[in-house]
Amino acid sequence: MIMLVMVAIVTMVTLGSSSARADTTPGPVGTAATTCASDATTGCLQGTIKLPNGDPAVGIKLEIKGGDLDTTIATGDDGKWSQAITVAGPYTITVDTSSIPDGAVLDSATKNPATVTGALNKNVGYVFKVVGGTTAADGTTTQTPGTDTGTGITFDRFLQQFASGIRLGLLLALAAVGLSLIFGTTGLSNFAHGEQVTLGGLLAYLFANVLGLNLILAAVISVVICAATGYFQDALIWKPLRRRGLGTTQLMIVTIGLSIALQYSYQYFLGASTVRIDRANPVTVDLGPITLSAQSLISMGIAVIVIALVGWVLVKTRVGRATRAVSDNPALAAASGIDVDRIIRLVWTSATALAGLSGVLLGLVLNGVNWQTGLQLLLLMFAAITLGGLGTAFGALAGAMIIGLVVELTNLVLPGDFKYATALLILILVLLVRPQGIFGRRERIG
Amino acid sequence: MSSDMIAPGADDDTTRAGTTTLSHGMTAAGAAAKASVAGVAAVPGVSKPDPILTVDHVIRRFGGMTAVDVGHLEVQRGIITALIGPNGAGKTTFFNLITGFDKPSSAPRLIGGPKAGEAAKSTFNGRDVGNTGATKVAKMGMVRTFQLTKALSKLTVIENMRLGAKDQPGENLFVSVLKPLWVKRELEITAKAEELLARFKLLDKKDDMAGSLSGGQKKLLEMARALMSDPVMIMLDEPMAGVNPALTQSLLGHIQSLRDEGMTVLFVEHDMNMVRHISDWVVVMAEGKVVAEGPASTVMNDPAVIDAYLGAHHNTDLGDDSLLTDEVAEELAAEVQNEALTEGETKA
Amino acid sequence: MDQLLQTLNAILNSAISPQTAALAIAAIGLNIHFGYTGLLNLGQAGFMLIGAYGFAISIIGGLPIILAIIIALVAALIFALILGIPTLKLRGDYLAIVTLSAAEIVRMIGRSSILTDITGGSNGLTGNQYRSPFTSLSFFGDGHITVGPWSYDATGSNGWWFIATAWFVVGVLCLFVWAIMRSPWGRVLRGIREDEDAVRSLGKNVYSYKMQALILGGVIGAVAGIVYILPASLQADSMGRSMTYFIFTALLLGGAATVFGPVLGAIVFFAIRLFVQGIAGQFIPSSIMNGQQTEQFAWIIIGITLMLVVIFRPQGILGNKKELSFDVK
Ligand SMILES: Nc1ncnc2c1ncn2[C@@H]1O[C@H](COP(=O)(O)OP(=O)(O)OP(=O)(O)O)[C@@H](O)[C@H]1O
Numbered sequence A: 001m002i003m004l005v006m007v008a009i010v011t012m013v014t015l016g017s018s019s020a021r022a023d024t025t026p027g028p029v030g031t032a033a034t035t036c037a038s039d040a041t042t043g044c045l046q047g048t049i050k051l052p053n054g055d056p057a058v059g060i061k062l063e064i065k066g067g068d069l070d071t072t073i074a075t076g077d078d079g080k081w082s083q084a085i086t087v088a089g090p091y092t093i094t095v096d097t098s099s100i101p102d103g104a105v106l107d108s109a110t111k112n113p114a115t116v117t118g119a120l121n122k123n124v125g126y127v128f129k130v131v132g133g134t135t136a137a138d139g140t141t142t143q144t145p146g147t148d149t150g151t152g153i154t155f156d157r158f159l160q161q162f163a164s165g166i167r168l169g170l171l172l173a174l175a176a177v178g179l180s181l182i183f184g185t186t187g188l189s190n191f192a193h194g195e196q197v198t199l200g201g202l203l204a205y206l207f208a209n210v211l212g213l214n215l216i217l218a219a220v221i222s223v224v225i226c227a228a229t230g231y232f233q234d235a236l237i238w239k240p241l242r243r244r245g246l247g248t249t250q251l252m253i254v255t256i257g258l259s260i261a262l263q264y265s266y267q268y269f270l271g272a273s274t275v276r277i278d279r280a281n282p283v284t285v286d287l288g289p290i291t292l293s294a295q296s297l298i299s300m301g302i303a304v305i306v307i308a309l310v311g312w313v314l315v316k317t318r319v320g321r322a323t324r325a326v327s328d329n330p331a332l333a334a335a336s337g338i339d340v341d342r343i344i345r346l347v348w349t350s351a352t353a354l355a356g357l358s359g360v361l362l363g364l365v366l367n368g369v370n371w372q373t374g375l376q377l378l379l380l381m382f383a384a385i386t387l388g389g390l391g392t393a394f395g396a397l398a399g400a401m402i403i404g405l406v407v408e409l410t411n412l413v414l415p416g417d418f419k420y421a422t423a424l425l426i427l428i429l430v431l432l433v434r435p436q437g438i439f440g441r442r443e444r445i446g
Numbered sequence B: 001m002s003s004d005m006i007a008p009g010a011d012d013d014t015t016r017a018g019t020t021t022l023s024h025g026m027t028a029a030g031a032a033a034k035a036s037v038a039g040v041a042a043v044p045g046v047s048k049p050d051p052i053l054t055v056d057h058v059i060r061r062f063g064g065m066t067a068v069d070v071g072h073l074e075v076q077r078g079i080i081t082a083l084i085g086p087n088g089a090g091k092t093t094f095f096n097l098i099t100g101f102d103k104p105s106s107a108p109r110l111i112g113g114p115k116a117g118e119a120a121k122s123t124f125n126g127r128d129v130g131n132t133g134a135t136k137v138a139k140m141g142m143v144r145t146f147q148l149t150k151a152l153s154k155l156t157v158i159e160n161m162r163l164g165a166k167d168q169p170g171e172n173l174f175v176s177v178l179k180p181l182w183v184k185r186e187l188e189i190t191a192k193a194e195e196l197l198a199r200f201k202l203l204d205k206k207d208d209m210a211g212s213l214s215g216g217q218k219k220l221l222e223m224a225r226a227l228m229s230d231p232v233m234i235m236l237d238e239p240m241a242g243v244n245p246a247l248t249q250s251l252l253g254h255i256q257s258l259r260d261e262g263m264t265v266l267f268v269e270h271d272m273n274m275v276r277h278i279s280d281w282v283v284v285m286a287e288g289k290v291v292a293e294g295p296a297s298t299v300m301n302d303p304a305v306i307d308a309y310l311g312a313h314h315n316t317d318l319g320d321d322s323l324l325t326d327e328v329a330e331e332l333a334a335e336v337q338n339e340a341l342t343e344g345e346t347k348a
Numbered sequence C: 001m002d003q004l005l006q007t008l009n010a011i012l013n014s015a016i017s018p019q020t021a022a023l024a025i026a027a028i029g030l031n032i033h034f035g036y037t038g039l040l041n042l043g044q045a046g047f048m049l050i051g052a053y054g055f056a057i058s059i060i061g062g063l064p065i066i067l068a069i070i071i072a073l074v075a076a077l078i079f080a081l082i083l084g085i086p087t088l089k090l091r092g093d094y095l096a097i098v099t100l101s102a103a104e105i106v107r108m109i110g111r112s113s114i115l116t117d118i119t120g121g122s123n124g125l126t127g128n129q130y131r132s133p134f135t136s137l138s139f140f141g142d143g144h145i146t147v148g149p150w151s152y153d154a155t156g157s158n159g160w161w162f163i164a165t166a167w168f169v170v171g172v173l174c175l176f177v178w179a180i181m182r183s184p185w186g187r188v189l190r191g192i193r194e195d196e197d198a199v200r201s202l203g204k205n206v207y208s209y210k211m212q213a214l215i216l217g218g219v220i221g222a223v224a225g226i227v228y229i230l231p232a233s234l235q236a237d238s239m240g241r242s243m244t245y246f247i248f249t250a251l252l253l254g255g256a257a258t259v260f261g262p263v264l265g266a267i268v269f270f271a272i273r274l275f276v277q278g279i280a281g282q283f284i285p286s287s288i289m290n291g292q293q294t295e296q297f298a299w300i301i302i303g304i305t306l307m308l309v310v311i312f313r314p315q316g317i318l319g320n321k322k323e324l325s326f327d328v329k
């Protein structure tokens, strides 16, 4: 048990110690002049601020406090700001909101003041997101709803959000299928599944960005390592605990503990900032009114193929049928000669691999990962498998697509803060009307 | 004696009663109970002079399989009725349906339910219980036990018993804060619980956790707990499974005395000896349907019943003890197994 | 040595701080849910947040403090009803998912920019916006009081007035829980925890009892929310999912289904955190582990502690294994 945590921590040590470069600036890297270069004795805090229309925001004032610093700087013509530091530790960065041009405000989801952890020999970035909106005389701001992609519900916007919804749904499904399989075969609600997603993204960052490996190679290695964590998790923690006869509630709380430990391990080694897997500038592709990055399209393609593959394995192969038999009735499955432990091991391995893949793709699609990427996704995953019902992988898939669409389409009418809220609200409403979710064993049929 | 009226097995019954280890315990009240259903014809779904429970069109399907399909059934007040039938006949499911733990598939619905007149309907003690939840049903006086015992394992035996009592004001949150408001009733309840525990040979276990009891003791505890609320009708699902014969005998006596005090008893049992010696009326279920009912002796000679239990090729009185040898039991088990297997295959 | 003393001092201070009391109160509420009734409420932080907002917004709106408290508690009651009605008839896992989700919704709405005028958005509300009516109730005077190793202002925020009221509330609630849990009402709850169907078959309205427990524990959670924000500020993100997990950790550490378990657990919880942080800060050079990392390291240890407690001592420090609130073979 402790071994696993050790494994996780060791992995993270490697990860942390080699994270030489943590560039989070969403803008083009390397094209603009940086006024700060990190070395053994200095570190950099930096970022780029853009106006809602994509132009650089010039002359935004930032107050930076921490270490031995207390200074105010402003963004340059390219919208970039940077500050050299000589002391590692937390820094508080406050945007002077009055320096933001009229018609724009700081996004409410952006922390202001923000705290970032500066480190020597490292560039630490922070993104202040500026969106359309107005500032009243008393300083309170009103954000124009849905400013990310324009205002008002037009059909084009609908299509755009719909496409994003499909994208989120597919990536969510990748992760949720695993969660659902684990629940089905072991009865365990794995609250640490989100951290498995995060792990995938962070590993890809490590291999692709830090070690500079080819992106595809990095993704493959990450997924393999994630699969290994599943294998060893089951071998070192879950199987012994099943042997000990821990109840499902107890096991669930164990996963909560694991989730806490992993989240803070990620923060320990990588800090709280967002890191990018791919340093290149995203290339966008226009499909009629829909604009998606090339990476999004490829990710969606990969997700579709992998999900289809999982479905095929479950339906057509011996192993798949055995898995479903175990989900249905473990005792009966064992009695009919299925090696339940082996199936569960396989489920853990593939579930974490899928979660890892989901994390890699999410990191690419969302332009970055941080310690809570998976955490935020966990609730959506639970919502998806509960919605989908039946406790089958296919229910999870359907549920994930619905949740993905709901989350993204919410953006059409409500500000970004609410997008998760609506998904969860829908879950609650569905439970009221049709309570056969994954957690209720379905009626035995035939 | 009422059984005189039914020709064949009747003599058998009286003769064996003397030799069996089970006491027949025929009191005046017992005779009255038998007499109350004396004139009733032994046909499935027959109406009784004073039914306490009436059910109509109760159907329960699980997926494609119909577990219970009872057109009409009445249970006579104040007598002991046995519900028998082979494994999987739907007895437990039927119990669940009438006690509100499960809902018939044929329950009336706002939209798309069954046709009027074919919707499930059940009345208990003159009141409609078709759409009543388990709690209400129990409060109305129909209390049940479970085939798979539900002792509350992390409560002590005496706490289990106290939980069965009704009218404890301390079960209200606002009253519960002040002990003086409920302590008097608690003492009464405890006295009654101890009396019952003594009867069920559990008194010296009263401070043990219920989880530490043996399987048979848990059955006893559950039955005693059900009796704490002085039910009008008690429904026992295989109450004597796993209870030792000596104790069985004394408990049967107890059940009969409950009946004599006016309680209605409906119980499921596989032990035919017990059925024939304590029940006043027997209802037989097979494959979800009521296939026969009547006094024990009649029913056990009913070809339909023998069919249901043993398959068409057997032709014996079910009450015959010789039947219950290991060999026959194994044979039966094998048959049931085969059937289940073929059924499973055809469905898969 | 100095560092060690400092750590010890920090632990002593945290042991009596109103924040610890708030965690203890939240855990007392959760104990009614999870420990005694077996309800898996993963949204206790949501109840805290509801209580905190209800209280702070009412005070800012100019209501008297008593009314503000009542509004906070009623808000939690309504929240419990909303959560309970769809889920308490279903299997326990549904409650877990719904409470978890609902708490997140509350947090997201609370920090939303649309409501900035009322809730302060993601920046939240500062303590001095709502604290003064409470401070003015103090009869402790203005001085500085030293008791044993503890020395604080009499009335200022984080002073004795805040500490005393917080722990007074803890004491009253412990007494209350003790009284109701030895009663027949508590017996029904424990029965439900073991097997709802059995209790139902005995004519108890299980749904109603579960609802009562959910409401009671939730309202106590709201009290915790008020106690939590009084000496500090109200920020939605400080009462998120992690908070719920910490409450669970504290409860299980101390011992679920015991009267004092939640209180002891809360104290031990903070003590472990500060101890680990202090030790790590002192003995591990900052080139390996910097200040922020020691804090994160402490949380990692907390996560691992939760795992180990649940596996090896599920009854916690004070509990009795025979009366455990969840099934252990
Ligand atoms: N929840 C359920 N889901 C699916 N099928 C069920 C369910 N409950 C019961 N059944 C089926 O309904 C049939 C009747 O079951 P039931 O438990 O009522 O039998 P029984 O007469 O009590 O048998 P026994 O004498 O063995 O206790 C069985 O075939 C069983 O498999």
Ligand SMILES: [Mg+2]
Pocket (backbone or CB within 6 Å): B091, B092, B093, B147, B237
């Ligand atoms: Mg049965």
